[in-house]
Amino acid sequence: MRAGLPVARPGMRIGLLGGSFDPAHQGHVNITEAAMRVFHLDRVWWLVSPGNPLKEHGPAPVAERVAHARRMLTDPRVVVTGIEQDLGTRMTADTVAALKRIYPGVRFVWLMGSDNLVQFHRWDRWQDIAAMVPIGVLARPGSRTAARRSPAAQVMARARLSLAQAETLALRAPPAWVLVNLRMSRQSSTVLRHATGPR
Ligand SMILES: Nc1ncnc2c1ncn2[C@@H]1O[C@H](COP(=O)(O)OP(=O)(O)OP(=O)(O)O)[C@@H](O)[C@H]1O
Numbered sequence: 001m002r003a004g005l006p007v008a009r010p011g012m013r014i015g016l017l018g019g020s021f022d023p024a025h026q027g028h029v030n031i032t033e034a035a036m037r038v039f040h041l042d043r044v045w046w047l048v049s050p051g052n053p054l055k056e057h058g059p060a061p062v063a064e065r066v067a068h069a070r071r072m073l074t075d076p077r078v079v080v081t082g083i084e085q086d087l088g089t090r091m092t093a094d095t096v097a098a099l100k101r102i103y104p105g106v107r108f109v110w111l112m113g114s115d116n117l118v119q120f121h122r123w124d125r126w127q128d129i130a131a132m133v134p135i136g137v138l139a140r141p142g143s144r145t146a147a148r149r150s151p152a153a154q155v156m157a158r159a160r161l162s163l164a165q166a167e168t169l170a171l172r173a174p175p176a177w178v179l180v181n182l183r184m185s186r187q188s189s190t191v192l193r194h195a196t197g198p199r
């Protein structure tokens with residue numbers, strides 16, 4: 001195990017919430033709590049990314065975003081990490097492959113808001129990601145319907161689970177995914193950045 005990486009035992013169910021977290025907000029906290037509850041997860045790791053490969057603006061330094069994210073959280077089951085910076089991975093397919101190698105037997109689930117499912121088909125090797133880990137999608141205002149109709153959702157239609165099956169998501173052989181409707185939050189980092197002005 002590399003120094004600095006979180007500890008996990010085989011069999012643990014761990015949700016991975018990748019994001020810029022620039023900055024972290026209550027929407028992230030809400031979907032994390034919902035994911036733990038609905039998918040019966042033991043932990044959620046926030047992966048504060050060095051930078052979204054599809055976004056043009058560079059985010060604030062990872063250490064700054066990690067420190068702010070930690071201040072948002074009180075639940076010890078949620079761990080804020082800079083794993084992608086530590087591993088030197090940028091693409092999610094590489095991050096997930098590395099984590100599966102480093103943590104054999106851990107049941108990882110990739111978590112994302114429904115806005116990300118809308119453009120998931122544009123991610124590098126997205127079908128490989130879907131073949132490596134089950135995916136839990138949390139509804140976000142304005143993108144629920146688009147997510148249901150998205151190219152990725154259509155390609156993965158047969159792998160979609162019902163809400164009643166969501167608690168077993170982490171135990172499913174991928175591809176497997178579920179879209180969860182919950183009380184949605186309108187929070188967004190973009191809105192917060194605009195409210196606080198340029199860095
Ligand atoms: N309010 C929210 N409801 C549901 N999912 C969310 C919400 N905010 C963020 N997410 C999800 O959390 C993950 C990380 O989000 P990210 O750090 O990009 O925040 P963001 O608010 O989407 O940022 P930005 O406005 O800069 O795009 C993504 O999968 C995103 O879909």
Ligand SMILES: O=C(O)c1ccc[n+]([C@@H]2O[C@H](COP(=O)([O-])O)[C@@H](O)[C@H]2O)c1
Nearest residue numbers: 018019020049052054091092093123124
């Ligand atoms: O691997 C990719 O091609 C890819 C493309 C877009 C987004 N992602 C990941 O999706 C997560 C959410 O990104 P963001 O910037 O919307 O917070 C974060 O972990 C990114 O690394 C990954």
